[in-house]
Amino acid sequence: MKACYWIWYQGDFELYHAMKQNFSRIERGYGWPAFWKSEGFRNRVVFRKEYCIETETTFCVYSKAIGYVLVGEQKYPFGKMITCEPGSVKISVHTGRIECFPSIYIKGDVIYSDGTWQAEDYANPPVAAGYSRYFTDEGQDPASWDYSEKIYLPVHVEACGNGTLYEFETELTAVLELDDKNGYRPLRVYCGESREEALNREHCYYSWEPDARTGRCPRCAVRFAYIPDCRKGEVELKAIHQYVDIPVRASFSSSDELLNRIWSVAEHTFQLCSGIFFIDGIKRDKWIWGGDAYQSLFVNQYLMADADINRRTLRALRGNDPITTHINTILDYTLYWILSIKAHYEAYGDLEFVKQVYPKMCSLMEFCEGQLDEHGFIIGREGDWIFIDWADLDKEGALCAEQMLFAECYRTMSLLSRLLENDAKECQTFQTSCSKAASGAAYYFQQGIKYQAEYEMMKKNINAFFWDNDQGAYMDSFVSGKKHITRHANIFAILFNIADNQQKKQIVENVLSSDTVPEITTPYFKFYEMDALCKVGRLQDVLEQIREYWGGMIKKGAVTFWEEYDPNVPEEEQYDMYGDRFGKSLCHAWSASPIYLLARYFVGLEITDSVNGKYELHPRLEYFDSLDCVLPVGKKNVHIQWDGRELKVDEQMRPEGR
Numbered sequence: 001m002k003a004c005y006w007i008w009y010q011g012d013f014e015l016y017h018a019m020k021q022n023f024s025r026i027e028r029g030y031g032w033p034a035f036w037k038s039e040g041f042r043n044r045v046v047f048r049k050e051y052c053i054e055t056e057t058t059f060c061v062y063s064k065a066i067g068y069v070l071v072g073e074q075k076y077p078f079g080k081m082i083t084c085e086p087g088s089v090k091i092s093v094h095t096g097r098i099e100c101f102p103s104i105y106i107k108g109d110v111i112y113s114d115g116t117w118q119a120e121d122y123a124n125p126p127v128a129a130g131y132s133r134y135f136t137d138e139g140q141d142p143a144s145w146d147y148s149e150k151i152y153l154p155v156h157v158e159a160c161g162n163g164t165l166y167e168f169e170t171e172l173t174a175v176l177e178l179d180d181k182n183g184y185r186p187l188r189v190y191c192g193e194s195r196e197e198a199l200n201r202e203h204c205y206y207s208w209e210p211d212a213r214t215g216r217c218p219r220c221a222v223r224f225a226y227i228p229d230c231r232k233g234e235v236e237l238k239a240i241h242q243y244v245d246i247p248v249r250a251s252f253s254s255s256d257e258l259l260n261r262i263w264s265v266a267e268h269t270f271q272l273c274s275g276i277f278f279i280d281g282i283k284r285d286k287w288i289w290g291g292d293a294y295q296s297l298f299v300n301q302y303l304m305a306d307a308d309i310n311r312r313t314l315r316a317l318r319g320n321d322p323i324t325t326h327i328n329t330i331l332d333y334t335l336y337w338i339l340s341i342k343a344h345y346e347a348y349g350d351l352e353f354v355k356q357v358y359p360k361m362c363s364l365m366e367f368c369e370g371q372l373d374e375h376g377f378i379i380g381r382e383g384d385w386i387f388i389d390w391a392d393l394d395k396e397g398a399l400c401a402e403q404m405l406f407a408e409c410y411r412t413m414s415l416l417s418r419l420l421e422n423d424a425k426e427c428q429t430f431q432t433s434c435s436k437a438a439s440g441a442a443y444y445f446q447q448g449i450k451y452q453a454e455y456e457m458m459k460k461n462i463n464a465f466f467w468d469n470d471q472g473a474y475m476d477s478f479v480s481g482k483k484h485i486t487r488h489a490n491i492f493a494i495l496f497n498i499a500d501n502q503q504k505k506q507i508v509e510n511v512l513s514s515d516t517v518p519e520i521t522t523p524y525f526k527f528y529e530m531d532a533l534c535k536v537g538r539l540q541d542v543l544e545q546i547r548e549y550w551g552g553m554i555k556k557g558a559v560t561f562w563e564e565y566d567p568n569v570p571e572e573e574q575y576d577m578y579g580d581r582f583g584k585s586l587c588h589a590w591s592a593s594p595i596y597l598l599a600r601y602f603v604g605l606e607i608t609d610s611v612n613g614k615y616e617l618h619p620r621l622e623y624f625d626s627l628d629c630v631l632p633v634g635k636k637n638v639h640i641q642w643d644g645r646e647l648k649v650d651e652q653m654r655p656e657g658r
Contacts, residue, residue: 192204
């Protein structure tokens with residue numbers, strides 16, 4: 001029996017589960033669905049494939065949808081064994097499902113469902129069917145994700161006031177299950193990321209009355225749980241941690257124990273935020289955000305190297321055409337989505353995915369080009385959120401940091417267009433009569449030329465309008481006349497090579513090394529700042545900041561890394577954000593960036609050819625007395641060992657199937 005998969009129209013699985021994810025936010029008793037447009041999935045889909053049968057064979061189609069199987073001209077119901085005689089046969093499966101997307105599972109020795117099937121929505125040309133390694137059994141329903149589970153018992157239980165406080169060893173995404181020795185009574189459980197939150201019944205984000213039959217509370221973020229009106233020993237509590245099983249392929253151990261701890265906490269943080277999709281955090285939003293996802297791609301590359309979660313997240317974020325609003329309503333998050341496709345390709349050489357999403361990349365660029373000013377700069381429209389960071393930026397007129405991102409989008413489109421042009425040429429060489437490949441190559445060539453020209457013009461205009469010679473830095477806005485300098489645009493100028501070498505030196509001296517330019521306080525933009533400092537060779541500074549910033553959170557008792565950290569904030573306000581008591585997320589995806597920084601710049605592993613799994617290793621051994629790391633590259637893991645005298649590098653093929 002061949003490996004069978006549930007299949008669906010490409011992207012529908014992601015849109016449906018993204019809707020469920022983005023509607024899952026609950027805050028102090030009320031639901032809070034995401035405030036951006038929710039993309040629809042298809043209700044009617046036909047699946048097609050043609051076979052040349054050598055000997056008589058049988059197959060069966062399973063589906064939760066309504067519909068039928070068409071073999072030649074004969075119709076059959078789902079669930080019936082169908083026999084095919086030798087010869088050429090066209091099979092189509094027509095499906096409809098009102099409440100969610102249609103999917104099918106075909107079981108047979110010769111005829112079975114996999115990614116070679118085509119799917120049509122009765123309106124557009126056929127596309128390759130979507131599928132997932134997590135859905136391979138006919139008894140499943142792709143509309144429901146079955147999480148892996150692990151049970152945790154409290155590591156500490158104490159009487160507290162008139163109730164009992166339970167502490168788990170770390171933060172979890174868990175269903176709490178109560179066993180009340182006195183039988184059922186209407187108890188209430190208060191869940192918190194911190195001890196303080198669980199004990200604060202007024203401002204605690206999650207509180208539940210357990211189900212009377214099962215004793216279970218809904219799945220939520222929890223490290224501490226408080227049950228009032230409950231004496232110690234009356235109620236046994238366990239946490240059923242629910243997660244998506246994405247194996248971690250990397251490991252990091254060095255002579256620096258603080259760095260080891262930082263890696264470990266970052267790893268746990270990132271795993272909690274990596275489920276069906278990359279989400280921002282596990283307590284407050286639990287939404288799929290484009291900016292968070294972009295940074296997650298870089299951490300994923302060096303930790304799990306799981307291309308599937310990238311694809312699921314990026315499909316979910318982009319949605320369908322026509323596009324009418326920016327991703328998450330944030331202009332910069334739209335631009336990060338474009339950049340994410342290049343980051344994904346550079347990590348995994350996944351040209352097939354680039355082909356699939358390229359039309360949506362082009363339409364997204366056209367959407368952005370509909371809001372340019374007279375200088376070709378992208379500006380916000382009414383309803384657009386110009387974010388960049390939680391910082392005091394001068395956002396009057398065109399914002400420099402946005403132009404840096406948009407310029408890099410043009411460069412990305414040019415690079416990917418040329419990749420697709422070369423791929424089309426190879427197809428034409430392989431099939432000399434393939435006119436479609438020839439026309440495709442010509443199309444991609446023209447696209448590449450167009451986007452490259454736009455990039456060159458954009459880069460020229462950025463330097464003409466935003467560079468301030470007197471301050472030796474890029475200013476946020478040239479419209480306001482304030483000549484306001486922040487770190488953000490200047491960091492992007494280094495990362496995206498908008499600045500030349502002389503300008504980069506000035507930026508390092510006048511901005512990144514200056515006490516007068518406000519510091520970055522969010523781990524979100526710390527990622528970019530640390531990346532830029534590494535690129536200009538300031539590794540010692542980066543290492544000190546990793547120890548101070550992320551190490552500072554650990555000293556505060558963090559078991560996962562936070563959405564934001566300012567050591568100057570009073571202890572009693574450390575968990576507050578957005579003017580909200582306990583509004584800060586204490587487990588946030590963008591805070592796991594030390595994994596990328598340590599792996600890329602200190603262990604020094606850079607993937608140079610993702611298609612063929614080639615890499616370069618430039619370890620900075622002067623920062624370690626010893627080092628023992630495993631990092632993923634394609635289908636192999638690279639083992640790096642340094643004992644202070646000898647460096648050893650071994651390659652290990654990872655087990656097949658995951």
